[in-house]
Amino acid sequence: MSATIVLSALGVCEAWINGTAISDDRLTPGWTSYEWRLHYVKHDVTHLVDDESTVEILVGNGWYRGRLGWIETKRYGEEIAAFAELRILFVDGHEQIITTDESWTVEPSEITSNDFYDGQTIDARRRASEGIHGPAAGTVHAVSYPVDRLEPDTAPPVREIDELLPQKIWHSPSGKVLIDFGVNIVGFLRLRVRGERGHVITARHAEVLENGELAVRTLRSAGSIDTFILSGDDDRFEPTLTFHGFRYAELSGWHLELEDLAQAVTAVVISSDLRRTGYFECSVPDVNQLHENIVRGMRGNFIDIPTDCPQRDERLGWTGDIAAFAPTAAFLFDTKAFLADWLKDVALEQAQRDGIVPYIVPDILKYAVVPQPGAGAEEAAAFWSDAAVWVPWELWRAYGDSSVLEASFESMLAHGRRVQTLLSPSGVWDTGFQFGDWLDPDAPADRPGAAKANPAVVATACAFRTADRIRAAAEILGRDAEANEFRNAATRLRNAFQNQYVADRRITSDCTTVYALALVFGLLDPEQVEWAADRLATLVRESDYRISTGFAGTPFIADALTSTGHLDDAYKLFLQRECPSWLYPVTMGATTIWERWDSMLPDGTINPGDMTSFNHYALGAVADWMHREIGGLAPIDAGYSQILIAPKISEGIDWAQTSLETPHGHANVRWERDGSSVNLSATVPAGSTAVLQWPGAQDQVLEAGRHSIALPLRQHTTTASTFAPV
Template sequence: MLSLLTTTLHALSIYGLQCEHKTNPIGIDAQKPRLSWKLRGDDPGLMQAAYAIQVATDPDFKKSNLVWDTGKITSGASVLLPYEGKALASGQRYYWRVKVWSNQGKVSDWSAPAFWEMGLLRADDWQAKWIEPVQVEEKDGPAYLLRKAFQLKGKIARARAYVSARGLYEFFLNGQQVGNQVFTPGWTAYDDHIQYQVYDVTDLLVRGDNAVGLHLGDGWFRGAMGWMDNWGLYGKRVGVIAQIEITYENGQRDMILTDGSWTGTSEGPIRMNSIYNGETYDARMEPTGWSRPGFDDQNWQPVTVAGHSKSNLIGAVSVPVQQVEELAPDTIFRTPSGTLVADFGQNLVGWVRLKVAGKAGTTVTIRHAEVLDKEGEFYTANLRAAKATLVYTLKGGATEVYEPSFTFMGFRYIAVEGFPGELKPENVTAVVIHSAMEPTGTFECSDSLINQLQHNIVWGQKGNFLDVPTDCPQRDERLGWTGDAQAFCRTAAFNMDVAAFFTKWLKDLHADQLENGGVPFVIPDVLRNNGVSAGWGDAATIIPWDLYQVYGDTSLLSVQYPSMKAYVEYIREQAGDALMWKGGSVFGDWLFYKPHGNNHTAPDGYTDPDMIATMFFAYSAHLLSQAAGVLGKTEEEMEYRAVYEAVKAIFQKAYVTPSGRIASDSQTAYVLALQFGLLPEPLRAKAAAHLVDDIRRRKNHLSTGFLGTPYLCHVLSDHGYTEVAYDLLLQKSYPSWLYPVTMGATTIWERWDGQRPDSTFQDVGMNSFNHYAYGAIGDWMYRVVAGIELLEPGYRKIRIQPQPDARLGYAKASLDSPYGRIASGWSLMAGELVLNVAIPPNTTAVIELPNANLSAVEADGGPLLSHSDFSNVQQVNEAVTFEAVPGAYEFRYRYE
């Protein structure tokens, strides 16, 4: 009894079960889905010694229903373990659970069951046909309603619906909208693959009469995308495919399929739908009960069966876009010119839910804006051609509630015209939407401006991670610019779980990669101009490597490796025997600080584009070599390492002087050369000093653009200039990260001076106030200020390395890693540093205490040297370093 009591005092349990980076996903296409879990327990130093997995077709895990039973496996692995059981069947739900044994000899109970459900694994599993309503092939046209009535002959035990569209769809059964996703089926490289969604509709169907309805809009598929005349790029006609599979309690099965028996109409309430321009909705045209049984559709027209391929249909890889939160207006007021405006206090992405009562035929118009101009007027010039307008016509009678179906806006302010009566806060609600990624990180410090900066970074990510990593959410663009994505990827992975999000987008990148290996400016490639630019195309190598580092996802690295290699080979071909990528940089160091001096001076902060291209050539070859090494491709690892070294030598010869000066003599030139390891060791310190000299000459201001900014503070802290990095972080005047904060920004701006100190605006042709690239400073805040760094992929081994600055009283951060919560937080008061650290089970950590004397450090109230959970304790110059097992620790010492 005593031993049992001892065992249960410190419970060992399992949580966070995921399949393919998702919790209980439905519609998995992977033939060998990968499973992950986390450990929880009170014992210090908790590690997994062994595990067992069971997978069954029944949640009771009866032996007859088991399809995989590993038995006890001696291993500490708990992240992305591939299923190795019997072949998986289309449409089947599989339940799984885990048991673990700890290094202290304890055994957990079986975890609570989790599940995944397979999608339709073969094209011939689709019995449904693509159908298209009668439609006019026109830009910004109406949305379409499609329906079918049907009968079910028995009591329903299970029902699934598989739905996709060439366009965007909303799905209804018996008058009820199905699911909580929006903008389905998502934006993909449609020419290559279109996602479908799977819904459990068991509870929405009844014995007897039923009806199914589909609402179909243009979306990204048929809508005009970008600033060019490219309407209908993927197709001039919208269409839909749906397959409802029903199993009755007696075991019999039935199917309701899209086919020629459906009817459709364009005479619904949405008269215009457009991603950029908004939506026009006439409530008088709502066909009451159109998706319910008994509706009279005799005036609707038969649909056309289309011959589109089903082989390109794939289960949804992406994180679903959902309505995530709602905001009420902070204030409602009139501008000096009399415009009625509601201010939601936050630049956001989504739409407005309107509640209104009035006479039939009354029209309410809602326009959207990110900012007000210096006179306090509603400002929309930066939206360019995007109208971003909702027009709602009342049907009259009781209070009406409207929100759009197939459009979204980027806005903080709305201008309301035609509202009957007094506009009150309860009449307009901002609905925030984005890909519903789980939040994983937190950062906070004693400086309120930096906290607002972190807030802005997170909201910039929310607004621009809408199925693809867009550059901006408000104007006639909203495209998946590759350069922005690669610059921000590591920061994004601190704030939220972006594993599935980027896995999906990289699939699109690979699909839209040019035949010669080049990567277009935007993914999905709607510009179709075959342009490739250094720092943009390198998303093909940088993002897969970053994701491998953060999530330990070797499979993703393997899947993307051909794309990585094709891109490097493209550059290699362009560079030729000279190994210099001339003409490879279209955008240079985009939007660097560049006020022109007199006519005899070059733009300030300018970096030679050919040099940038050559540096990224070297870096991508280096990443490809590392990826080849991880994947066991030894010959290619050596080959691309040699390419990297050869380009590095050419770079030094062409662009570097013996004094460590680099051509262009710009901050970005030094930053990229140092970050990519392109300088010989004797010149690294000299080049770093030149970088610091430039920063000091500018009175502690940066001059970098999209390519140099993400690495700027890292390079400084890596070379002993952390104080200078803090100088930049804490700088409040233009150009700096905090300047927009002082101007009232609630998201990250596209330009350092999107709004000038006199409240006038930058170039109206390109001036987004929600543009996440410069938010990449968040990565340095997590990794250096708070000190959370990885030493092994997936954070299996962690480095805690805070670098405090006396100008901050405290800083703290946390990260929900693949193994559990990591935390590092320090406070500095009266010369004493207090550091609190949390290391999750099944990991190890190296902790580095800066400016510490080993003999004077206290750990958990006693001398560090006598603490049993630490090993390899040593004084290294002015720091104390040691290894730690999982647990929570507090350190105190005099910080000199």
């Protein structure tokens, strides 16, 4: 006999057969654009089925009926529902099929409320149920949903990936019980306790403390409170139908000693269960902490979809964040299936909007009760909407699988063509709403879009990059007509950028972001590159190597400096510890990447803006540069069939090691200073070759295997790599 079960829900669900969980998955079936598709999962449950079996399904609000967004939106639906199909195949070939229908019953639950933002309430007194066949059981009815919209979930499931013990428990100045778990995580508390029947314990969660108390202002309207009502017996509370972003928890109603709490509570960490593939380490502990913060931030924000943050009344699939972070994400973890699945929703949402890629996917903001300017996508926005092109491109670059481009190509085309309709008669993109260089560190706290960079310059540069990426994708796929279409579009945009924004050895708005974008995207002629690179380096020096870019410029500024012979400036900018900088949050004790460069001010107070998160991965996009340029490991060909080994070495870092599980196997580069020499070791996977590039020496081809090479320590002054990463 064999048995399988197919499971889905309008909401989120967990299932048991004969009291045993069918899997360790959480938040099944995840979040998709429910209007057009719904995931299902399939499990082998042969070991759980007996002669007589009971199937139980717990259903929660999840994303379907839960609260979503910082503005009031309609819910996807008013009723949550479960779907299950149990198939039992007997040895004689007979198959029994049991499906959810009106014959099922519903029994009381110990869960009296559940919401991602506001938390979960568990009343353990209700566990003494009269059973599913008892008088407390109720009937169910069928909820309509088109069966042809069900599709298998191909992405890794959300799971519990770690469990942390308290690092410190104490009373706050106001007498509240506080717990510190040491790092900023995403998940929930697991609490084991015995106490008086009806006694209430609440757990509130937050990422940081302010003035010794839990800092909850940054959560905005999200309550982030779990409530536990004791049964009078030994209770175990696990609020698995919610999640919180937190390092600290505040317990109210704890009636025992603090020493007892240390044994009673743990923090359960959840994330989509992605396979780790990329690693980085170097001689500077703060840099290692930064990299670990980037990894942890990605883990906390990759919960079924790539979100912006995991704690406040948002947690949405912002396209701009993943547009910035996709190269880093595809190196650190195997994100191919995860992001390819999300890109399906990008295309579905876009198809309903005449080619407009919304700012978040799935797009709940289109259901805003009172639309707010800039909240919903009235039109495409540069960088954010460009995720429809940039993300599939990075997946192709990382994994070398053109089917990813093929699956997204119509979406890429639709976005590229939509952008062409938005250009002004001069050929630049200076119309409509733009986020621009969002969260420029010089922008006022209450005006995050007030950047130094002219938003039209940013938008036109991004439009050029998008057109050129579509051209390249079309060439890979053999789509000659589209390749020619977007080759011409890219040429027109480049010429318009030059005509409108480049004059007198300056680029309009004369700030680091516009030079970084122009240099990295290829918008400048060779003779212009030299003065633009020098101007960028001058601006970086004049800022005393403090970062001056927002979302648009940050992923590219270190590359712009490095590729134009200003490696020392790139290192100094990267290693800066004063605010604002990548390492400043590390000096302040950060364990994830902050949304703002100064989410916490040097005096320990929280940024006064009403949009401040301590777990946003976007500014961690610098890890892509760390892997390629400090670590020296980059693809020459998509999928790493040919690898570039070319670490760029400057003052401040004495050794570094980078490794990656490529589609061909394990690749590794390690270098270490040794007086006037550098000792370099490399592992090239079978099926790949590598090119070692070193200043002053001819390029050297390395075959598959391990290599150890002593190299002279020389200044990297080349203006560009012979083999530029794809």
